[in-house]
Amino acid sequence: MAGTRGHFLSGVLGGAVVLALGAVLLATGAIHSGTTKTVVRQAPLAVPSSNATDSPKSGLTVEQIYNNDGPGVAYIQAKVTQQTSSPFGFPTQQQGVATGSGFVIDKKGDIVTNSHVVNGASQISVRFGNGQDIKATLVGKDVSTDLALLHVDPHATKLHPLPLGDSSKVRVGDPAVAIGNPFGFDRTVTSGIVSALQRQIDAPNNFTIDNVIQTDAAINPGNSGGPLINAAGQVIGINSQIATGGNGNGNVGIGFAIPINTVKAAIPQLEKNGKVLHAYLGVSTAPVSKQDAQDLNLPTDKGALVQQVVPGGPAAKAGLRAGNTSASGSAAT
Numbered sequence: 441m442a443g444t445r446g447h448f449l450s451g452v453l454g455g456a457v458v459l460a461l462g463a464v465l466l467a468t469g470a471i472h473s474g475t476t477k478t479v480v481r482q483a484p485l486a487v488p489s490s491n492a493t494d495s496p497k498s499g500l501t502v503e504q505i506y507n508n509d510g511p512g513v514a515y516i517q518a519k520v521t522q523q524t525s526s527p528f529g530f531p532t533q534q535q536g537v538a539t540g541s542g543f544v545i546d547k548k549g550d551i552v553t554n555s556h557v558v559n560g561a562s563q564i565s566v567r568f569g570n571g572q573d574i575k576a577t578l579v580g581k582d583v584s585t586d587l588a589l590l591h592v593d594p595h596a597t598k599l600h601p602l603p604l605g606d607s608s609k610v611r612v613g614d615p616a617v618a619i620g621n622p623f624g625f626d627r628t629v630t631s632g633i634v635s636a637l638q639r640q641i642d643a644p645n646n647f648t649i650d651n652v653i654q655t656d657a658a659i660n661p662g663n664s665g666g667p668l669i670n671a672a673g674q675v676i677g678i679n680s681q682i683a684t685g686g687n688g689n690g691n692v693g694i695g696f697a698i699p700i701n702t703v704k705a706a707i708p709q710l711e712k713n714g715k716v717l718h719a720y721l722g723v724s725t726a727p728v729s730k731q732d733a734q735d736l737n738l739p740t741d742k743g744a745l746v747q748q749v750v751p752g753g754p755a756a757k758a759g760l761r762a763g764n765t766s767a768s769g770s771a772a773t
Contacts, residue, residue, distance in 0.1 A: 499615065499671035500673050502617055505617050506617075506627075509602050510569075510619055512568075512600035512601060513543050513667065514566040514568055515567045515568075515627075516541060516542050516564065516565075516566050517538070517539050518539075518564045519564075520538050520560045520562070521536075538557060539624060540553060540558075540620075540663075540665045541619075541620035541621050541662065541665045541667075543667045543675065544599050544600055545601055545602065545707070546601050548594055549591050549592045549593060550579070550711075551576065551590040552589060553590060553664070553678075554587065554588060554665040554678065555582060555587055555644065558581065558590070559644065561578070566592060568597060569627060572597075574593070574596045574597055576591065579714065580710035580713065580715055582706055582716035583644050584645060584647040584649075585643060585698065586644060586649065587698065587702075587703060588665075588710075602669075602674075604674060605676045605700060606676075607700045608699075610634055610676050612633075612634055612637055615632075615634075616631065616632050616633055616657045616668055616669070617629060617630070617631045617668070618631075618666060619667060620659065620663035620664075620666030620667075621663065621666070622660035622661060622663050623662050624662055630657045632658070633655065633656060633657075635654045635694070636653075636654035637653060637654070638650075639651075639653070649680075649698060651699050651701075651702065652677075652680075652696050652697065652699065653676065653677045653697040654694065654696055654697075656693045656694070656695070659691060660682070660691050663695075664681075665678060666679050676699070677698055678697055678698045678700070679695060679697050680697060681696045682695045723746055723748065724746075724748040725744035725745060725746055725747060726747055728740070728742060746763060747762055749762045
């Protein structure tokens with residue numbers, strides 16, 4: 441994955457500061473002429489056998505999924521302050537608005553999104569459809585899994601919780617639908633399939649997020665925190681990152697969603713503690729090879745070489761130190 445990580449646009453989907461929005465709508469159906477109207481009827485999405493126990497009914501169409509789940513998808517705006525430098529090198533602050541997506545998980549007013557969507561926010565608001573902006577409070581966030589839990593007054597608007605699926609039952613080739621707010625276009629729906637499973641992506645703090653779902657359903661900046669939905673209308677993941685494949689920041693058919701089972705495990709801790717506790721050593725290591733043992737005069741050719749130690753981490757507090765000798769271009773003991 442190290443060779444491709446450079447192409448990951450981590451956090452681009454919701455964390456960008458919005459200063460202006462322009463769009464050229466060409467050949468998208470946004471421009472109409474004449475009176476001729478073509479109606480295309482959607483065939484139902486086939487419910488994969490892995491989800492058959494979750495829904496005995498036939499698969500829903502994209503339109504049905506959109507109508508059922510769309511009202512529960514939130515447009516999130518977060519006022520943030522960015523640290524910049526003036527032309528003379530003096531630190532300055534610039535106010536901006538980060539936008540992203542989220543979705544309702546219960547009638548109590550809880551909304552899930554990505555932590556990078558609301559990172560550093562001084563004020564957060566959510567909106568459903570054409571409704572009014574509603575003040576939201578940050579219950580907690582976990583940067584290591586890029587998750588955040590928001591809360592709104594359940595009496596301030598009609599809440600529409602989305603049903604949560606089981607990401608362990610997802611299979612490659614399953615239909616996938618994404619609903620979100622790419623580039624500020626609220627409640628946009630796209631569809632595709634689950635392209636791959638067991639991917640790994642980097643969280644904002646460089647921790648690894650495992651069991652990630654890859655999809656070709658188009659997701660773009662602003663989709664972050666929105667739901668990835670199966671053919672039964674259940675959320676199977678939270679759209680979080682895209683691979684750009686170059687210098688652009690648009691969709692090229694490779695998106696990544698944090699599995700919903702990871703979200704389910706994090707929510708109780710976020711509700712109780714405002715954070716998720718993770719066990720970690722705070723080191724990066726490399727396996728010891730016979731050549732390493734010979735070059736570095738090690739007493740064994742098994743084990744791990746400590747390459748880096750996170751300052752202030754558990755390993756550092758225990759007295760563990762990284763090596764500083766190079767051998768064959770590799771880090772040392």
